[in-house]
Amino acid sequence: xxxxxxxxxxxxxxxxxxxxxxxxxxxxxxxxxxxxxxxxxxxxxxxxxxxxxxxxxxxxxxxxxxxxxxxxxxxxxxxxxxxxxxxxxxxxxxxxxxxxxxxxxxxxxxxxxxxxxxxxxxxxxxxxxxxxxxxxxxxxxxxxxxxxxxxxxxxxxxxxxxxxxxxxxxxxxxxxxxxxxxxxxxxxxxxxxxxxxxxxxxxxxxxxxxxxxxxxxxxxxxxxxxxxxxxxxxxxxxxxxxxxxxxxxxxxxxxxxxxxxxxxxxxxxxxxxxxxxxxxxxxxxxxxxx
Amino acid sequence: xxxxxxxxxxxxxxxxxxxxxxxxxxxxxxxxxxxxxxxxxxxxxxxxxxxxxxxxxxxxxxxxxxxxxxxxxxxxxxxxxxxxxxxxxxxxxxxxxxxxxxxxxxxxxxxxxxxxxxxxxxxxxxxxxxxxxxxxxxxxxxxxxxxxxxxxxxxxxxxxxxxxxxxxxxxxxxxxxxxxxxxxxxxxxxxxxxxxxxxxxxxxxxxxxxxxxxxxxxxxxxxxxxxxxxxxxxxxxxxxxxxxxxxxxxxxxxxxxxxxxxxxxxxxxxxxxxxxxxxxxxxxxxxxxxxxxxxxxxxxxxxxxxxxxxxxxxxxxxxxxxxx
Numbered sequence: 001x002x003x004x005x006x007x008x009x010x011x012x013x014x015x016x017x018x019x020x021x022x023x024x025x026x027x028x029x030x031x032x033x034x035x036x037x038x039x040x041x042x043x044x045x046x047x048x049x050x051x052x053x054x055x056x057x058x059x060x061x062x063x064x065x066x067x068x069x070x071x072x073x074x075x076x077x078x079x080x081x082x083x084x085x086x087x088x089x090x091x092x093x094x095x096x097x098x099x100x101x102x103x104x105x106x107x108x109x110x111x112x113x114x115x116x117x118x119x120x121x122x123x124x125x126x127x128x129x130x131x132x133x134x135x136x137x138x139x140x141x142x143x144x145x146x147x148x149x150x151x152x153x154x155x156x157x158x159x160x161x162x163x164x165x166x167x168x169x170x171x172x173x174x175x176x177x178x179x180x181x182x183x184x185x186x187x188x189x190x191x192x193x194x195x196x197x198x199x200x201x202x203x204x205x206x207x208x209x210x211x212x213x214x215x216x217x218x219x220x221x222x223x224x225x226x227x228x229x230x231x232x233x234x235x236x237x238x239x240x241x242x243x244x245x246x247x248x249x250x251x252x253x254x255x256x257x258x259x260x261x262x263x264x265x266x267x268x269x270x271x272x273x274x275x276x277x278x279x280x281x282x283x284x285x286x287x288x289x290x
Numbered sequence: 291x292x293x294x295x296x297x298x299x300x301x302x303x304x305x306x307x308x309x310x311x312x313x314x315x316x317x318x319x320x321x322x323x324x325x326x327x328x329x330x331x332x333x334x335x336x337x338x339x340x341x342x343x344x345x346x347x348x349x350x351x352x353x354x355x356x357x358x359x360x361x362x363x364x365x366x367x368x369x370x371x372x373x374x375x376x377x378x379x380x381x382x383x384x385x386x387x388x389x390x391x392x393x394x395x396x397x398x399x400x401x402x403x404x405x406x407x408x409x410x411x412x413x414x415x416x417x418x419x420x421x422x423x424x425x426x427x428x429x430x431x432x433x434x435x436x437x438x439x440x441x442x443x444x445x446x447x448x449x450x451x452x453x454x455x456x457x458x459x460x461x462x463x464x465x466x467x468x469x470x471x472x473x474x475x476x477x478x479x480x481x482x483x484x485x486x487x488x489x490x491x492x493x494x495x496x497x498x499x500x501x502x503x504x505x506x507x508x509x510x511x512x513x514x515x516x517x518x519x520x521x522x523x524x525x526x527x528x529x530x531x532x533x534x535x536x537x538x539x540x541x542x543x544x545x546x547x548x549x550x551x552x553x554x555x556x557x558x559x560x561x562x563x564x565x566x567x568x569x570x571x572x573x574x575x576x577x578x579x580x581x582x583x584x585x586x587x588x589x590x591x592x593x594x595x596x597x598x599x600x601x602x603x604x605x606x607x608x609x610x611x612x613x614x
Contacts, residue, residue: 128444130415139602147489147552147578153371154549156556157570163512164543164560164568173538177562 006045010037015044031062031076033106040102050096050103052081052111059088059114061095061107085115370550375611379519388519392526396481400458400530407531409435409459410452415442418468420493425463427494427575431544431557432531433508435461449588453478459531460588463488473579475527476588482597483588484527486553486579493575501559501573507540508533509557515548520598521614524553524581542573551612553579581614 009015017029018037025037033051034041043049047066052059061079068075079095081088089108096104168177319335322328354361366372381388392398399405409432411425417439429435440448445462452460457478464472470491476483494503511532516525528546541561547554557574586595598613605613 127442143580144489146550147580150550150552151554151578153369154547154554156545156547156554159514159547160512160543160545160556160558160560160570161568163514163545164562164570165566167510168562168565168568176538177565 002045002047006039006042009042009044010039017044031064033103033110041106048099048103050099050107052092052107052114054114054118057118058083059111061092063095081111088115370610373610375608377518377611377613380517381519381522388522392522395523395526396477396479397526397530400534401526403534405458407434407458407533408456409461409531410457411435411437411461411463412440412448413462413470414464415440417463417465420468420491421463421465421470423493424470424491424575428461428463430504431509431574433506433533449476449478470577475531477527477530478588480587482523482527483585483594484524484581485583485585487582489578489580491575491577494573497572497574497576499572501571504542504557504559504573505540507537507542508535509540509542509544510536510538512543512545512547514545516614518614520581520584521548523584523597524614543570544574548614551580551614553581553614555579 009018015027015037017027017032019026019028026035027037027042029043030053031043031049031051032041033043033049039045043051043064047064047069049064051062053062054060059081061081063077063079064075065077068077079091081091088111092107092111093104096107167173319328319331322331392401400407411429411432413421413425417425425437429437440462449460459478459481460474460476462474462476463470464474466472471488473486473488474483475486509532511529513525513529516522525546525548532544542557542559545554545556545558547556554576555578556572556576558570558572560568560570562568581598582600583596584598586597600613605611
């Protein structure tokens with residue numbers, strides 16, 4: 001009889017569904033109505049019992065009566081509840097019509113809670129889901145180690161300093177810095193080395209005319225880069241735009257293509273457009289850094 | 291017997307070794323069962339190897355000096371960069387096809403000076419303090435950028451709004467366990483979207499430097515080592531974040547350095563002490579990125595067309611193969 005069951009499970013002997021905490025006892029039985037371990041809430045110790053459970057979004061009312069206590073397989077009778085909240089409540093009422101008040105009330109409360117959380121689930125699935133991607137430890141370790149080694153191999157400070165010095169040499173900064181002497185010498189040397197570049201004739205003319213400006217020009221004369229090539233194709237008509245573009249472009253993206261720590265083309269890439277421009281309006285060369 | 295062995299270990303050395311290590315070698319160090327003895331013999335073998343190596347080095351150096359000018363050139367040590375597997379998509383500087391592509395791709399308006407970059411920086415949901423501070427610092431580093439909080443908004447809905455308000459780039463910093471660990475960089479009007487994994491993020495206060503904050507000047511940009519086609523497009527993406535006209539009076543430089551597929555970002559202030567020496571001082575946050583995927587259109591994880599995804603099984607097989 002249920003009283004005997006309760007006197008055993010509730011207090012004295014072991015109940016595997018019972019979980020005790022400091023303040024309260026919980027019942028882990030899946031048919032439990034309230035979740036607490038009480039005399040009135042224990043599905044094992046009550047011969048007439050009912051619960052509401054949901055499965056895959058649909059709520060069912062489960063009922064247990066004394067008549068079926070001998071047939072465990074048919075013990076719990078299941079009734080599908082209506083999707084409509086009020087109609088489901090009425091259904092609960094009519095199914096548990098002469099049942100104790102406690103069970104009826106708790107069933108309805110439980111059903112309310114379940115519908116609320118189902119609504120919440122539906123709302124959340126419409127929002128963005130956070131996808132959890134597991135990290136693989138070995139891979140993480142490997143990546144971290146490779147990153148460290150790459151950092152050491154990169155020698156960032158040296159690379160940045162080298163790049164900045166090159167830009168200084170290539171005169172992207174123009175008149176801001178006054179280290180003229182060495183730049184002149186280097187430019188002279190480079191001028192000798194680059195005598196085979198495309199705009200030969202023009203350069204020779206310039207050489208005769210004015211030494212200073214030409215030196216700056218020579219220093220910037222080097223192989224083509226992608227963007228400036230494109231520039232050459234498209235905007236060959238507007239000189240000023242060209243000039244600004246190429247200066248800033250040099251400044252803003254110097255891609256050292258194929259540069260490795262060991263070797264690398266020392267010269268920046270400049271278009272030949274510049275030289276053509278120099279021919280026409282030489283006095284304005286000094287303003288390019290502005 | 292045990293004490294004897296232990297005591298004798300110090301003086302041991304003379305008798306057993308010379309008789310045994312004869313030609314043909316009758317034993318190897320690993321065949322000795324006794325651990326102490328085995329360890330001792332191994333150490334001795336190691337010392338011998340070291341001595342031999344030192345002697346060989348000295349000999350070589352002497353030969354080299356003796357030869358003087360006629361000496362053969364020094365052998366270049368092999369590095370991973372030396373031994374890198376040649377990537378067929380490496381960009382040749384004179385390649386016209388590449389030049390044409392880049393003239394007509396999505397960044398052409400930027401490089402033609404038609405658009406000014408305007409960046410929107412945001413995070414994933416509910417950013418923690420570190421990420422928020424990182425976003426703020428990033429916003430000071432990148433001129434013309436704005437930080438907005440994302441309160442559960444879907445990216446797909448943000449993007450049309452951004453386009454309407456004339457933003458050119460969108461940066462989303464993904465956060466996991468209170469640290470930023472991912473970066474999505476999306477170019478606005480239909481541009482490519484790059485998804486990076488971010489690591490070693492250092493905020494400004496964690497960097498050992500004594501510099502002040504970055505000023506409002508437009509920094510220069512350095513892009514190092516982007517060799518392949520993929521690297522080129524990624525490099526152009528980075529370049530398009532910064533306005534085209536750097537203000538040299540600000541003396542600030544932002545560097546994206548690619549080394550073995552890791553992109554290191556640094557932000558420095560430089561000063562030329564002479565024409566051969568430059569001093570740099572690191573301000574600004576620093577982080578490293580590793581490219582995970584590059585998508586053709588704007589951010590769309592389900593229906594987007596991927597230009598490149600990092601596939602671990604296929605791409606991580608060789609230690610000398612890099613894709614950027």
